Amino acid sequence: MNTQSIVNKFGTANLVKHIGNWYDCFIFSISYEARSDVIWRQLLVDLKQSQKPVLSFYNENHDYIEEFLSKAKNGLEGCAHTPIGLISNRPLASFDIIKNTINKILNKPSALSKNDQAKPLKILLDITCFTRETLAMLFLILKEYLPKGSVIRCLYVEADYVEDAGEEYEHTEKNRSIDVDHEWLAKGIDDVRFIVGYRGEVSLLAKKHLIILPGREETRTCNIIDRVMPDKITIGRTENEEGRSGVEIFGKYARAREWIISYCTHLLSEKNIDINSFVFSYKDPWLTMRNLIAKAQDGENIMVSCMNTKIATIGVCMAALLQKNIQLIYAAPLLYNRINYPPAGKVIRMFDIPTSLEFSSVLVDKGGSGPDAIC
Numbered sequence: 001m002n003t004q005s006i007v008n009k010f011g012t013a014n015l016v017k018h019i020g021n022w023y024d025c026f027i028f029s030i031s032y033e034a035r036s037d038v039i040w041r042q043l044l045v046d047l048k049q050s051q052k053p054v055l056s057f058y059n060e061n062h063d064y065i066e067e068f069l070s071k072a073k074n075g076l077e078g079c080a081h082t083p084i085g086l087i088s089n090r091p092l093a094s095f096d097i098i099k100n101t102i103n104k105i106l107n108k109p110s111a112l113s114k115n116d117q118a119k120p121l122k123i124l125l126d127i128t129c130f131t132r133e134t135l136a137m138l139f140l141i142l143k144e145y146l147p148k149g150s151v152i153r154c155l156y157v158e159a160d161y162v163e164d165a166g167e168e169y170e171h172t173e174k175n176r177s178i179d180v181d182h183e184w185l186a187k188g189i190d191d192v193r194f195i196v197g198y199r200g201e202v203s204l205l206a207k208k209h210l211i212i213l214p215g216r217e218e219t220r221t222c223n224i225i226d227r228v229m230p231d232k233i234t235i236g237r238t239e240n241e242e243g244r245s246g247v248e249i250f251g252k253y254a255r256a257r258e259w260i261i262s263y264c265t266h267l268l269s270e271k272n273i274d275i276n277s278f279v280f281s282y283k284d285p286w287l288t289m290r291n292l293i294a295k296a297q298d299g300e301n302i303m304v305s306c307m308n309t310k311i312a313t314i315g316v317c318m319a320a321l322l323q324k325n326i327q328l329i330y331a332a333p334l335l336y337n338r339i340n341y342p343p344a345g346k347v348i349r350m351f352d353i354p355t356s357l358e359f360s361s362v363l364v365d366k367g368g369s370g371p372d373a374i375c
Contacts, residue, residue: 007284007311007351012157015042015348021050023124023153025106027138030058030065030072030083031129035157035344039126040076047079053105057098057134060085086134088332095137095196102141120149127310128157133195133330135310139317140197143355150355154285156311158349159342191332192227198320198328202301206325207231209300211292213280213316215308224305224331234276234295238308239287280315282308283349288315293323302326311349318353 010018026047028040040047040054047054056072058065069083084101086094106121123142127135142152210230214221225233278295281287292315296302302325306316320326 007286007349009283009347009349012038012042012344012346012348015039015155016046018350019043019124019153021046022122023052024121025053025055026124026126027055027057028126029128029130029134030056030068032064032068033129033344035159036068036129037072037075038157038344039128039155039348040072044075044079047076047081051080054079054081055101055105056081056083057086057130057138058083059088059131059134061087061089088131088134089191091133091137091193091196094134095141098134098138099141099145102145106146118147120151121146123150123152124155125152126155126157127314128155130310131330132306132310132313133332135313136195136317136328136330137197139314140321143321143353146355148356152353152355154311154314154351154353156309156349158345158347160345192224193330193332195328195330198317198326200302200320200327201324202327203299203325206299206301209234209297209302211278211295211302211304212236213288213304213306213308213312215282220331220333221305221307224329228303228329230303232276232300234278236278236280236308239279239281239284280308280312282312285311285315285318285351285353288312289318289322292316292319292326296323296326298325300325303329305329305331307331311351314353 008018026040026043028036030036046052054076056076058069058072073081073083082101082105084097086097088094123146125138125142130138139152146152208228208230209232210225210228211234212221212224213236276295278291279287280291288311292304296319302323304316304320304326306313306328316328320328
């Protein structure tokens with residue numbers, strides 16, 4: 001098997017054994033989620049001893065963030081920690097902040113100057129708690145600015161409702177009995193926009209093909225459909241939905257997907273919209289990338305909305321950088337369920353992405369690749 005396509009799975013308690021001191025820099029997102037501090041707490045001893053750069057991003061315009069920012073600052077005291085504030089409703093400004101930070105912190109010397117002689121870097125990236133928009137922008141910047149031969153090692157902490165992982169994991173009684181009225185993750189849509197750097201190559205004559213990778217937020221997904229008004233819709237299903245029973249996560253994905261299909265059926269009768277499906281993976285970015293590219297036909301304007309895991313989001317980003325007619329869109333939510341958000345699970349998934357992969361070599365052109373609102 002190609003080592004680039006391997007996704008490793010292990011218990012959170014075994015992180016240090018799997019990582020050691022492999023990395024040159026650690027990057028994560030500060031969040032209200034309990035999963036936000038799982039990785040850095042496990043790495044704390046090495047982070048203090050080695051003084052390797054630690055970059056944390058957070059949305060400074062969220063009124064609740066101060067509590068969690070203070071928690072991270074206090075916990076990482078004594079480390080080479082640099083917290084960076086972003087503005088979630090100003091993606092162009094956030095893109096510039098991320099780019100300038102990466103250049104400033106990791107430029108030792110001229111490491112990010114695209115000099116082939118620069119030392120390759122090993123970036124440890126906790127993708128768990130970034131917004132999908134911020135993660136996509138950060139991924140693009142790292143891919144484009146890190147020196148040749150660098151590697152991005154992605155870590156993802158699963159939530160407590162994800163599949164059984166043998167002896168290392170079991171669902172808690174509290175989680176099994178959780179009130180379904182509290183299970184929503186986010187509500188409403190503040191804006192639907194293209195993600196900076198992922199505008200694709202658009203043809204004014206081509207039909208709009210909306211590809212959705214649904215998760216558990218069916219209402220937001222249907223709002224996206226209403227705003228985009230596509231000519232064709234493809235709704236993804238996770239690779240384990242068929243032939244597997246009794247696992248909570250697949251039931252939730254399947255129920256949300258059926259709800260969306262039911263909604264789209266009305267569009268089919270009213271507006272003659274073509275509806276299709278394809279298989280993607282919530283745990284394997286390479287499978288998601290390959291299947292999405294296969295679905296993205298030439299001659300169409302492909303608009304992709306990933307509402308699934310951050311692992312699936314990385315797969316979508318890779319596909320968009322390889323397939324020029326893919327555009328990525330993001331639906332900014334009005335409200336997050338901070339109080340009843342799923343707790344951290346005990347499983348971590350890890351995979352490497354070499355920067356030498358043949359992705360787009362052109363960064364965002366701000367004249368034509370900004371985060372234009374779709375409506």
